[in-house]
Amino acid sequence: MQVSRYWRMNAQRYMMANGGVATAEKEEEKTFTFSGRGTIYSYSTVYDAPAGFEAYKPYVVGLIKLDEGPMVTAQITDIDAKEVEIGMPVEMVTRKLRTEGDEGVIVYGYKFRPSVVV
Amino acid sequence: MTAFQRKNDLMKPDKPVGIVGYGAYVPRYRIPASEISRMWTGGEGGVPIKEKAVNGLDEDVVTMSIEASRNALDRAQIDPQDIRAVWVGSESHPYAVKPTSTMVAEAIGAVPNTQAADWEFACKAGTEAMQAAMGFVGSGMARYALSVGMDTAQGRPGDALEYTAAAGGAAVLVGPGEESAVQIHGSYSMVTDTPDFWRRAHAEYPSHGDRFTGEPAYFKHILGAAQYLMEAMGRTAADYQWAVFHQPNAKFPMRAAKQLGFTNEQIEPGLLSPRIGNTYSGSCMIGLTAILDVAQPGDRILMVSYGSGAGSDAFDLEVTEKINDIRDRATTTEAYISRRSEIDYATYTRFRDKLKM
Amino acid sequence: MGEHWDVSLRHLAWQAIEAALDDAKTTDIDALYVGNMLAGRLSHQDHLGALIADYSGLRGAEAVAVEAGEASGAIALRQALLAVKSGEIKTALVVGVEKATDQTGSEALSAQSTSLDADYETMHGVTPAAVAGLMMQRYMHEHQVELENFAGFSVNAHANAGANPLAMYRNRLKAERFAAAPVVSAPVNLFDAAPVADGAAAVVITSHERALAMAPKPVRIAGSAVATDGFALHDRQDILWLSAVTKSTQAALKRANLAIEDIQLFELHDSYTVMSALALEAIGLAERGQGWQLAAEGKIGRDGPYPMSTFGGLKARGNPLGATGLYQVVEASLQLRGEAGDCQIPDVKIGLTQNLGGSGATAVTHILRV
Known part of the structure; x- marks a missing residue:
C-alpha cells in the first residue's frame, strides 16, 4: 500500500501549486499556482497501458506548454483521440489518475481538456 | 395550516446571509433515454426524460465537486483561505470512509484552516449543507462556507431509475448578505x-x-x-x-x-x-x-x-x-449542458464501471 | 535473444559469462560488473553482483550490479573500464543480463516504465512507447514527416537480423507494411518499437598490454563517455535534441582522437525509429529533422556509409533492456574482428556503440577499434 508518495504531492497534483505553506518561521515561502492554461505541444494515444491504467485505455497523454512557460506531461481528457491537435488550447482539470486496486487509495491529479467556452 | 406549522420553525440567521458565488458542473457524456429503452423494452413505451449526463472514466464526485467549487470561487473572487467550511453532499462519495470534502478543500486551496465534512441525505444532502452554511455565516462563525451537492447516481440496470440517475451538480458559496449576489431570506x-x-x-x-x-x-x-x-x-x-x-x-x-x-x-x-x-x-x-x-x-x-x-x-x-458582476466569471450551466457527447449503452456500462474486468 | 521461458536470470548470465571467458582465454577475474535494469521488479531478485559471481564460478571476486535504466549494460562496462584504468582491478568481467519475460502483461510494462520519471511522467500513464510517441508526433509536426518515412530503420534492422541466427525477429519487413502495424502508443506502432526480450552478453576488460598477451583478437576501447540530460522529457530545452547523445559522442570521439567521419559502424539505441533519427542528428551525421532520410536513402544499410544495427539492432535482434549495451559492444567487436558471420560488414576497423537510458536522460558512447 502506497500513500505518502501520493500525499506529499497533493498541492502539485490537485492544483499545480508548489507545496509551500507560509508559516511564522517561513513567511517568505508563498505558494505559486499555475493558471492551468496552456497549449498542446505534442501528444500520443496509449493503447498498451501499464498496470493501474488498463481500464482507461486508449487514453491520450500530452506535453502541455503552460502559458507561464514550463512544460508538463499529463493526460488530455474529455476528447476523442482523433480530435487532438498540436497547438490546441487546453485548461487544467483535476481528475482521477489511477486507483490502487479495488481497496487502495484513489489518486487524483491534473489533466488537461479542450477549453470550455464560458 | 399544516400540522408542522409552529412559531420559529423558519430558519433565519441573525445576520443577513446570501450566495456570493455559485458554480455548476455537468460531465460531457449523454446517454439518450431511448438507448436505455432499446436495451430493456425493445424501444417500446415512453421514457421519462430525453437524456441523462454520464461521468467519464476519470470523473467522480470529488473531481466534479472540485470543478463546480472552482467555478463558485471564480465568481466570488474571494481568497479560498477565508472559507471556514467545505461541505459536500452526495450519495455517491467515492470512499465509504474518507471525506470527499477534504480533497475538495485541498484542491481549491482552502486547507488547512477550515472545517470539512461530507453530507448524506439521499437527494437533499447539498441543500442541508447550504442551511448549515447559513448558520455558520449568519452566526458569525464563518465569513464563507462552501456547500456542494454532487452525484454520479447509481441506477440498477433495467430499473426505472436507470433512465434518470445522472451525474452533475453545483456548488454554492454562502457569505455575508452585503456581499451576496443572492440574498437568502429564509429556509x-x-x-x-x-x-x-x-x-x-x-x-x-x-x-x-x-x-x-x-x-x-x-x-x-x-x-x-x-x-x-x-x-x-x-x-x-x-x-x-x-x-x-x-x-x-x-x-x-x-x-x-x-x-x-x-x-x-x-x-x-x-x-x-x-x-x-x-x-x-x-x-x-x-x-x-x-x-x-x-x-x-x-x-x-x-x-x-x-x-x-x-x-x-x-x-x-x-x-x-x-449578479451582473459575477455571472460571466465562470462557465455557465448552459455551456456545460451544451457540451455534449452522445454515448451508447455499451460505452455507458463501461463508464459506469458495470463491466467486470 | 528472445523469450527464454525455461532459462533463469542467473543461468542466462552464466551462459554469456562462460562464452566471454572462453573467448578471452582466461579465468583470472578480479571483479564482476553486472548491468541489469529490472531483476528486482521482474524476478524479485536484487543483489545480482554476488549472485551471479557465485553462480558463474567467480565466488570470492569483487562483484557489483549497476543500474542506469536501459543504459545499465554500457554503464557497467564504463565502471569496469574505470576500475581497470585506476589500476585497482587488473581484469574485470562485465555482463549485461535481463530476464524480461519473468513478468508479463501490464505489470511488465509498468516495470519497463520505471526508467522514466515516476512522479511526473509514469503517474500520468506514460510508458517508454508513449514518450517515444510524444517525440515522434512532434518530430512529424515540426519536420513535415509522415509515419511511413521512418520505415527505413525497421526495414534495415530486420534485413540485418535475417543474417543473425541469434536474432529475435529474422523475418523481412516490407516498407509498405510498416505504417499498417497495430498501434502501441500512437504514432508508435509494433513495427516501430523494439521488442523487449530476454538476453545476456558479456565482455572481459583488461589493460591493453595484458589483453595483447591474453587473447588472440582483443578489441581496444578507444573512447568511452557518459552524459545525462533533463530527466523528464518535458524538462528539456528541446525535446527533439538528444543533448546527452551529442555530449557523450563528442567526449568519446575526443578521447579516441577521432572525428565522426572516421566511424565505420554504428550500433545505436534503436528502441524506436524516432530515437534512431534523433540519435543520427545528435551525433552529427544528419541535420536537424533529416535523420530519417539516412534510413530512407539506404545510407544505414550494410553497403551504405553508415551501417547501423548490423545484427538487427534492438528492433529485430531484440531489446534486452539492461543487457543491450553489452550486446552492442559484443556485436561491434565481432564486426571489428571479422567474425560477424553473415552479418559481417567488410573492412571495419572503427565502430561506435551507443546505449540510452529512459528517453535519453543517460547516454553512454563507446568507440571500439582494432
Missing part, C-alpha cells in the same frame, strides 16, 4: 421517516418503493415545505419570478409546481432533468445555477429540494445587483 426543513428509496450499506444499487415514491414521499414533502415557507415569508407563487424543485424526472417537478400555483415559465429555466437527468444531491442546486445565469436583480426564487427517507429543504431567495 425551512420538513422531514419524516418515509421509506420510499434507500441503499443498504454494501449494496451496489438503490431500491425504491415504486409508486410509493410519489404522493406520500416526494409530493407530501415538497408541497409541505414549499407551502410552509411561502406562508411564513408571506408570499405566494406570483411573488416569485422563478422556482426550482428537486427533479427526479420531468413530470414530478412540473406537477408540484402546478399544484403550488407556479406557471411553466417560472420553472422552465431551472428544469434541467429532461436534458441531464436527475443529478440527485445536485438536482435543484444545479437548477438554481441555471436560473442565476439568466436572473435579473430583484428576482425572487423559490428553491425546494427533496431527499428520500424523507425530507425537503425550502429556500426563499432574492437576486441582487451583484
